[in-house]
Amino acid sequence: MKYLIVLGDGMADKNIPELDNRTPLDYADTPAMDKYSKLSEIGMVRTVPEGMAPGSDTANLSVLGYNPREYYTGRSPLEALSIGVDMKPTDVALRCNIVTVSTDDLPYEEKTIIDHSSSEISTEDAAVLLEAVRKELETDIYKFYVGTSYRHLTIWDKGEVVELTPPHDVLGQVIGQYLPKTEALREMMKKSYDILSNHPINVERMKKGLNPANSIWFWGAGTRPALAPFVEKTGHTGAMISAVDLLKGIAVGADMKVVEVEGANGGLDTNYEGKADAAVEALLKDDLDFAYIHLEAPDEMGHQGSFERKVQAIENLDKRIIKRVTEQLEAAGTDFRMLVLPDHPTPVAIRTHVSDPVPYMLYDSTNKQSHTWNYNEKEAQESGNYIDKGYTIINHLFEK
Structure with a gap:
């Protein structure tokens, strides 16, 4: 059988x-x-x-x-296993989605989340965008890893399992109240918009009528399973x-x-x-x-x-x-x-x-x-x- x-x-x-x-x-x-x-x-x-x-x-x-x-023990640690990231007991894994927030001139906190998958972005395009984020934001404490499509990974050395909101739970809503309470995470999300909003890949995506992949979004924190x-x-x-x-x-x-x-x-x-x-x-x-x-x-x-x-x-x-x-x-x-x-x-x-x-x-x-x-x-x-x-x-x- x-x-x-x-x-x-x-x-x-x-x-x-x-x-x-x-x-x-x-x-x-x-x-x-x-x-x-x-x-x-x-x-x-x-x-x-x-x-x-x-x-x-x-x-x-x-x-x-x-x-x-x-x-x-959390969603992201399971994804870390798939990507091949060997987590230390003190590591915390975070899901790092590449999402679409509104392209208006409002402050980041007042923007609206439009699309949790950035028009189902390809892994190839997302990898280029995540590399741009990594160059600007990666430190000894926060490391970025490419996953699949819009789904990526951040490892936080000696991190905390903090409460974070999945982006698909707040589609169409103003994001301010759903941003991380942890300042470092919140600031990285804000800076990612500045890095990605005018990236050549996103310029091309908008010309094709696709949603720009213009912000990272942290959620799903957890420890090694x-x-x-x-x-x-x-x-x-x-x-x-x-x-x-x-x-x-x-x-x-x-x-x-x-x-x-x-x-x-x-x-x-x-x-x-x-x-x-x-x-x-x-x-x-x-x-x-x-x-x-x-x-x-x-x-x-x-x-x-x-x-x-x-x-x-x-x-x-x-x-x-x-x-x-x-x-x-x-x-x-x-x-x-x-x-x-x-x-x-x-x-x-x-x-x-x-x-x-x-x-x-x-x-x-x-x-x-x-x-x-x-x-x-x-x-x-x-x-x-x-x-x-x-x-x-x-x-x-x-x-x-």
Whole structure:
């Protein structure tokens, strides 16, 4: 038996009037999920423990079987593992997004955050901009490291785990009250605007109608994590297929195989087929027990507030990942169990994460008992199946 998790980041949502008062997951054309849902267990799972922030960090740890209350030390330290930064016990890692703030003449504190991803900036462009920041702002205390797209890393020597606000939580708002209380962090953010606002890359981006990547934004502070190896915890070998450093960092910390897929970028135009094929190769050629396919696109489209693009991301997940993976496993005559779910909802109406339970679909290729359930939020709730401790759902996947 092989095991597979297909996770659509932020895929769950609320009913949207423009989608006939349905959710993007319910509205999307998803023939593969429709096919397998009739043979699956459908239900709801709480991936974010009560009282914890609804982030992809806590939620994906939970889905992988790690109780966030026990293992979570912050988001950025997990990304540091992926980038290859060896943190000292006294280091604090900070997420260093490159964001878009308004280009008006107002003081920095009175500017508005426009876009947390700077029009999904490429890693290549972001690396040039971060290098400009690094030359001006890096010291023995603060070091900057390139990540993926708009997601980068700062290591603070002998730092503090200070309270910081995620930029996607304050889209469209004046930033003053959300800036760090720590003066050094706040000043670096302000100076970054002066460094980046007229950078040649941003001049070109604005000519093309793209948002300028004109400020850094610190958040997600934390200390070095210590995850138990996945194989020791579950008894199964596993691989991670994701474009984002957070998920790759979790996998590094858990001693899972990290599979790099060319063209996987965390956006709507990611290499879906490459991710699907990488999972099949990990399961069949490498003979690993388990593969985790993480797709960032539904979450990004939720942050953008675009229900049309979120529907498209879900349809791509269905037709270009789930269909492709299952057809290959079936053609190989391989028995498998597949869990499909989001990590958390990212409703397009509010453009940020919420901690509500999410719908799951658990398919077993050896099960021939059919029913009429479809995979969406409404029917998952109506099923009556509910898993309160999200970090136990992986045990449910691995059950005989």
